Amino acid sequence: MKTQSLPTQPRRRGLHLTAMVLALALLFLIDTATRYEVAVSVFYTVIILAMAHVLAWxxxxxxxxxxxxxxxxxxxxTSYGDQRAGxxxxxxxxxAILITGYLACRAELARAAAHEARASLLRISRIHSLEGLTTSIAHELNQPLAAIVTSGNACQRWMAQDPPNLDKARQALQRILGDADRASGIIARVRKLSKGEPASTRPFVFNTAVxxxxxxxxxxMQRLDIAMRADLAPGLPLALADPVQVQQVIANLVLNAMEAVALVDVARRTLLVESLQLQDKLVFRVSDGGPGLPAGAQEQVFEPFWTTKHxxxxxxxxxxxxxxEANGGHIWAELPAQHGAVFAFSIPAAPGEGEA
Ligand SMILES: Nc1ncnc2c1ncn2[C@@H]1O[C@H](COP(=O)(O)OP(=O)(O)OP(=O)(O)O)[C@@H](O)[C@H]1O
Ligand SMILES: [Mg+2]
Structure with missing residues (x-):
């Protein structure tokens, strides 16, 4: 993000530049008129320092x-004095001039970097204050839409077979309907958010959502040769949260895990998906055999715009x-026992209710 110049700034900059040229001319005249032994030229460093805030690198x-x-x-x-001393x-x-110039350039570059960082902080906080409405819509809708295209292509292939494989085609169509439902659920939720309505919290069967x-x-997963295992605890109580939002989180974590294992050999492309109860919370956990998180990035990965992907x-x-967090839960990255990454989140269980 570039700095916006205020209307008064060009005039002030012009004054600074004029003063600089005059100071350079004056120093040059004094330096030339004085004897070799008088080191007037070292004062050029003062001009460089004075201009460090005005000029770019x-x-x-x-x-x-x-x-x-x-x-x-x-x-x-100059023609007088001791030429060797001169x-x-x-x-x-x-x-001295070169060192001062170098240090001033470095300071200017650091200042520009700090300015850039502040600008991107502002950008992030603005996006945050919109509760991710714009980025979030694009990001969340992308997944069901991409899935609809994949299933649509698969459906076309099943229908083109001779004879057409109607069973598989019907399954693909069902997936398309499911995805379309999910997309319209997301739109409905975004509309509620923009109207300031709260998430629609209700009891639902956690394992079904998973x-x-x-x-x-x-x-x-089939296309990427990923071996997925689901270990969903039976008899869990109902979850109490917004089911569409919770499914969005599950989809995000599973998608990240799939993208991670796609980077390693087929033999290590494993996913383990678990659901379990921890006191009054239900937990979803996905462990993958991918390359794992960069060292020390366990917390950073949750920051906006932190990515290692092109x-x-x-x-x-x-x-x-x-x-x-809006649904009363907690999300975290665990340190895996072996290789890979483990992500999990918890949401509240509905009090006193058994699984339907
Ligand atoms: N299962 C995982 N294994 C390894 N690294 C992961 C995993 N999940 C997330 N990460 C790291 O965390 C970063 C942030 O993930 P996040 O989902 O927020 O963004 P992203 O996947 O890079 O982009 P997008 O906004 O499209 O989801 C990733 O770029 C990746 O470096
Ligand atoms: Mg991601």
């Missing part, structure tokens, strides 16, 4: 070069965290 390089050139020019024009003074001044998402991911936006986990 390219301007500072030009200024440093000009100061050095003027120092040398004065040396050749030569030594000129070398010392040149080194199975639905897994069914939608099945085709992609195509990634880095919002999947941060949106998941907002959703889970």
């Amino acid at each position: 390219r301007g500072l390089i030009v200024l440093t070069g000009s100061c050095s050139a003027l120092t040398w020019l004065s040396y050749f024009i 030569f030594v003074n000129m070398l010392i001044s040149t080194v 199975r639905e998402v897994l069914a939608l991911s099945q085709a992609e 195509e990634g936006i880095g919002v999947g986990l941060s949106i998941s965290r907002s959703i889970v």
Whole structure:
């Protein structure tokens, strides 16, 4: 993000530049008019320091070069005093000018980087304050839409067979309907969010929600040769949260796990999906055999725009965290016993209700 110039800034900048040119001319005249032994040229460093906040790094390089050139020019024009002392003074001044110019450039680059970081912080907080509405819509709708396209293509292939495989085609159509439902659920939820309505919390069967998402991911898992195992605890109480939102989080975690194992050999492409009860919470956990998280990134991965993927936006986990916390739960990355990554979240169980 570029800095917006205020209307008064160009005038002030013009004044600074004029003062700089005058100071350079004055120093040059004094340096040339005085004896070799008087090291006036070292004061060019003061001009460089004074301009460090005005010029960008390219301007500072030009200024440093000009100061050095003027120092040398004065040396050749001056005609009085001890020439050897003058030569030594000129070398010392040149080194001082170059070092000052280098340090000023570095300070300017650091200032620009700090400015950029502040701008991106502002951008992030603005997006956060919209509760991820825009990014979140694009991100969340992407998954069911991509799944609809995949199932549509599969359906076309089953129908094109001779004779057509109607059973498989019907299954693909069912997946399309399921995905379309999910997409319209997301739109309905976003509409509620934009109207400021709360998430629609209701009791639902946790394992069914998990199975639905897994069914939608099945085709992609087959395509990527992923061996998935589901270990869903029987007899869990009902979950108490917004089921569409919870499915969105499950989909995000499963998708990340699939993307992670796609990076390793087929032999290590394993996924373990679990559901279990921990006191008054229900827990979903997915463990994968992928490359695992970068060292020390266990917390960072939940920050917005933190991504290691070329195509990634880095919002999947941060949106998941907002959703889970809004539903009274908690999301975390565990340290896996062996290789790979483990992600889990908890949501409240409905008090005193058994699984339907
Ligand atoms: N199962 C996993 N194994 C290894 N690294 C993971 C896993 N899940 C997440 N990560 C790391 O966390 C980062 C952030 O994940 P997140 O889902 O927020 O964004 P993303 O997947 O990069 O992009 P997108 O916004 O499309 O989801 C990933 O880029 C990846 O480095
Ligand atoms: Mg992701």
